[in-house]
Amino acid sequence: MITALDANPILIEQTRGTYVENRHRGAFVIADAEGNIIASAGDIARPVFPRSAIKSIQALAMVTSGAIERFDLTDEELALACASHHGEDVHVLGVTSFLGHVGLSATDLECGAHQPTNARAREALRRAGEEPTALHNNCSGKHSGMLSVARALGVDTHDYATRNHPVQVAVRRAIERVVGGQLSEDRCGTDGCSMPTWAAPLSGFAQGFARMATGEGLPDDLARAAHRIFDAATSHPLLVAGTGHLDTLVMEAFGGRVMQKGGAEGVQCGAIRDKGWGYALKIDDGNMLASQTLVANLLLQFADPDETQRAVLEKFARQTIKNVRGLDVGEMRAAAPLA
Amino acid sequence: MITALDANPILIEQTRGTYVENRHRGAFVIADAEGNIIASAGDIARPVFPRSAIKSIQALAMVTSGAIERFDLTDEELALACASHHGEDVHVLGVTSFLGHVGLSATDLECGAHQPTNARAREALRRAGEEPTALHNNCSGKHSGMLSVARALGVDTHDYATRNHPVQVAVRRAIERVVGGQLSEDRCGTDGCSMPTWAAPLSGFAQGFARMATGEGLPDDLARAAHRIFDAATSHPLLVAGTGHLDTLVMEAFGGRVMQKGGAEGVQCGAIRDKGWGYALKIDDGNMLASQTLVANLLLQFADPDETQRAVLEKFARQTIKNVRGLDVGEMRAAAPLA
Numbered sequence: 001m002i003t004a005l006d007a008n009p010i011l012i013e014q015t016r017g018t019y020v021e022n023r024h025r026g027a028f029v030i031a032d033a034e035g036n037i038i039a040s041a042g043d044i045a046r047p048v049f050p051r052s053a054i055k056s057i058q059a060l061a062m063v064t065s066g067a068i069e070r071f072d073l074t075d076e077e078l079a080l081a082c083a084s085h086h087g088e089d090v091h092v093l094g095v096t097s098f099l100g101h102v103g104l105s106a107t108d109l110e111c112g113a114h115q116p117t118n119a120r121a122r123e124a125l126r127r128a129g130e131e132p133t134a135l136h137n138n139c140s141g142k143h144s145g146m147l148s149v150a151r152a153l154g155v156d157t158h159d160y161a162t163r164n165h166p167v168q169v170a171v172r173r174a175i176e177r178v179v180g181g182q183l184s185e186d187r188c189g190t191d192g193c194s195m196p197t198w199a200a201p202l203s204g205f206a207q208g209f210a211r212m213a214t215g216e217g218l219p220d221d222l223a224r225a226a227h228r229i230f231d232a233a234t235s236h237p238l239l240v241a242g243t244g245h246l247d248t249l250v251m252e253a254f255g256g257r258v259m260q261k262g263g264a265e266g267v268q269c270g271a272i273r274d275k276g277w278g279y280a281l282k283i284d285d286g287n288m289l290a291s292q293t294l295v296a297n298l299l300l301q302f303a304d305p306d307e308t309q310r311a312v313l314e315k316f317a318r319q320t321i322k323n324v325r326g327l328d329v330g331e332m333r334a335a336a337p338l339a
Numbered sequence: 340m341i342t343a344l345d346a347n348p349i350l351i352e353q354t355r356g357t358y359v360e361n362r363h364r365g366a367f368v369i370a371d372a373e374g375n376i377i378a379s380a381g382d383i384a385r386p387v388f389p390r391s392a393i394k395s396i397q398a399l400a401m402v403t404s405g406a407i408e409r410f411d412l413t414d415e416e417l418a419l420a421c422a423s424h425h426g427e428d429v430h431v432l433g434v435t436s437f438l439g440h441v442g443l444s445a446t447d448l449e450c451g452a453h454q455p456t457n458a459r460a461r462e463a464l465r466r467a468g469e470e471p472t473a474l475h476n477n478c479s480g481k482h483s484g485m486l487s488v489a490r491a492l493g494v495d496t497h498d499y500a501t502r503n504h505p506v507q508v509a510v511r512r513a514i515e516r517v518v519g520g521q522l523s524e525d526r527c528g529t530d531g532c533s534m535p536t537w538a539a540p541l542s543g544f545a546q547g548f549a550r551m552a553t554g555e556g557l558p559d560d561l562a563r564a565a566h567r568i569f570d571a572a573t574s575h576p577l578l579v580a581g582t583g584h585l586d587t588l589v590m591e592a593f594g595g596r597v598m599q600k601g602g603a604e605g606v607q608c609g610a611i612r613d614k615g616w617g618y619a620l621k622i623d624d625g626n627m628l629a630s631q632t633l634v635a636n637l638l639l640q641f642a643d644p645d646e647t648q649r650a651v652l653e654k655f656a657r658q659t660i661k662n663v664r665g666l667d668v669g670e671m672r673a674a675a676p677l678a
Binding site for chain 1: 346353354355356357358360361362363364386387388449450451452453465476525526527528529530531532533536538604605623624625626629662663664665666668669
């Protein structure tokens, strides 16, 4: 009854000593806005949940709904809407201000609370004897964006995260226009922050990010919105993730040439803007470190990095594993040349 | 250059909504003491690092060296030597007493310090404003056992965790006698606690655990030692892991019929003692939750559980995934019937 069919290739491996201990299979695809495949491995037609990797696409609803003009939202607020932020002061203050511009507050957020991703921010909360709030949730910027959409649409903000709320209908429509094809109710899950996440083929996300980067294949209004969102995200890399995180460091190093965003369970999406290419990858087993290792290897190979950019990518492309005593006990690395 | 060869089957899957998000490949084997295969899936000849799953085999050196008699060690201390304990008071006090019996103290441990695995123990340390010590390290019981071996052998205790120290030479010899075959320097890694871990075929570990459970195929002295160690571990399940952990709950429920031990990076080993079967499994990508899900399914199917035992196993055989707001968003489960 057990099947070994449809195995994606081993893309990432982790050694212990000189011997391989773990193997991570997956698929990746780099495509242009017309859907031409630049490079790929594995099954790129298999639908996968994009999770937080497509927050920039979800943010399009902020533009199509008129929320951006209505509330005069800033580029920083747009960047926070695209973020899986680390709950540092800059993020918490930014989201608080964002909600204020929309005429709402933290109590309107329906993402739930969790400890800040950033260790120093966690420690600061602990020392102050405070519990984390919904503002610290890595998705609080996206949720603020969703609230701005609800207000712009003139609908009740309650339950804005549920599948059939007008906000989510607008988000779904934006994803379908960018990624192509219809999303299926059979492949809809609930994300960590309680918003719907819709599975679609990896190739669709790669093409979608190429469209976002170039505007090609999008109606004028969406093309302009995508341009603004990408500019906002790549101009404020710290707001999109946090101190020391791959997404932040890569976007800082590439200065607008690369948009990069991770999603839970081993997903990475983004675009090499000057080439007009989008990319998407998923590690089959959901390992995040493996997905970061893979995207760093892909950008090394396909994004023509200069020396500074190369140095940033190489830190993630081959990651040393340390044990409790701080000894180097192995590494995570590409299992083979990727193309 | 990317290869899809030698794919182990998908054994465990994780859903989000009704659609599969992650897939975990791996191999498992159940064998008797002669090496006959009762059931298996995947490549069981591929060497894997057993990590902490074979602490009970490593503990044999405590018997062969005479340390047990010399220091009049208790069953509780033997159980701690087999443990990946959770740093609860009972563990820390037990290891402190263990070291005292050997004439040593926490400063002699070379495992390094880490926060207790148990959340309440972590919180208690934090409230007391204390840093964790080597006693809280989940391997401190094993390391105390290694120190007892060094003292029994009359050798310097320093560097007892390094590959060529007489203690590790004795441990290696015990593993080779139980698992069969020679361990290779090419497949030796450094474990989380800085002791060597030697890769060997999964089938060897399964047969080895059947030998440990039955004594068959072992010289008399090792057979007696194995019997005592297994009795000690299964009589003190809380000492071997911690409150609420699968290893503890399963051994409590089976009352001596099952010895069960997890190891880092997706390994599980153990024995169904009354059947004379040992088992070993490894998830290719190292996911621990997947390895626990798999071993629970295997024990459900092969260990003839009564109603109480079944109830314990079913909690792990199908694990609900909750998101930040506590909503059920998916489950981890067997991907298909296992045999």
